Amino acid sequence: MLAIAFIASRGADRSFSGSTIFSTRVKCGECGGWYGSKVWHSNDKYRRVIWQCNHKFKDKTRCKTPHLTEDEIKAAFVRMVNKLYEDREFYITELTAIKNRLGDTAALEKERRILDEQLGIDAKAVNDLIARNTRVAQDQKEYNERYDALVNRYEETEHKRDAVMEQIDQIMIRRRKIERFIESVKDLPELITEFDESLWAGLVDSLTVHGKDRIAWKLTCGMEIDF
Ligand SMILES: [Zn+2]
Known part of the structure; x- marks a missing residue:
């Protein structure tokens, strides 16, 4: 029920x-x-x-x-x-x-490539540090500080890269929306009644x-x- x-x-x-x-x-x-x-x-x-x-x-x-x-x-x-x-x-x-005023994304794409490369370099620095720590005895306090600093640098670069990608996406989405809208306006079937x-x-x-x-x-x- x-x-x-x-x-x-x-x-x-x-x-x-x-x-x-x-x-x-x-x-x-x-x-x-x-x-x-x-x-x-x-x-x-x-x-x-x-x-x-x-x-x-x-x-x-x-x-x-x-x-x-x-x-x-x-x-x-x-x-x-x-x-x-x-x-x-x-x-x-x-x-x-x-x-057209949205500009093209070439400069941003270039920035993204540079940040991607930097990200590779930052990641390698972290991995090298970890690898060295397993081979060589070293002051662990110093090691941890160094590790944190490198990880922070990696995350900062990643953050910058993500922000640039977001900007590129926004421009492309905006542009596509405008293009689609222009096409719809061009396709309008004269005056409509319904x-x-x-x-x-x-x-x-x-x-x-x-x-x-x-x-x-x-x-x-x-x-x-x-x-
Ligand atoms: Zn209201």
Whole structure:
């Protein structure tokens, strides 16, 4: 009996706050929290899903940002995409400039190679010290101090190398995102009239609701546009 009740309540939960393409995509312009979904009129023909700031139910201070129905989110998306389409030349030029300003990774790659070599040298110094200690009797206090110093040097170099690799990764990820976005904009099928889920997935990182007609879009290329 218990198990059945549990499953039934899980099912009921899901219809109220199920994960959809809008989950963790719609942000409140007032508190910065995520909008959550709620079903209105779940049992009649007026049934619809609305999205509103979750903050409203957790705190006494309520955000004044409006709720949006799924249809309103979809319509706002269609308007945003069509704006992108109309101004595509501008956005492609802008994004290409941003991409070029990211610089190339050649200098960082060179730095990484140098640090990799240094890491090899540092590792060898530690190993040599250990090997010598097994062959030659020496002051163990001195040996331990020397060992700690060499290991610290190795770890410092490793830390620097990892930071450079992280920088390279960030630039490459950013560049790939911009390139993919530019391709999506170039592929836009003229003006659209209906919501398109794959376009949504490719273009939208998140949107911040300031008002019914004031939405700031953060796009997957990192760019933000307001309408
Ligand atoms: Zn809020």
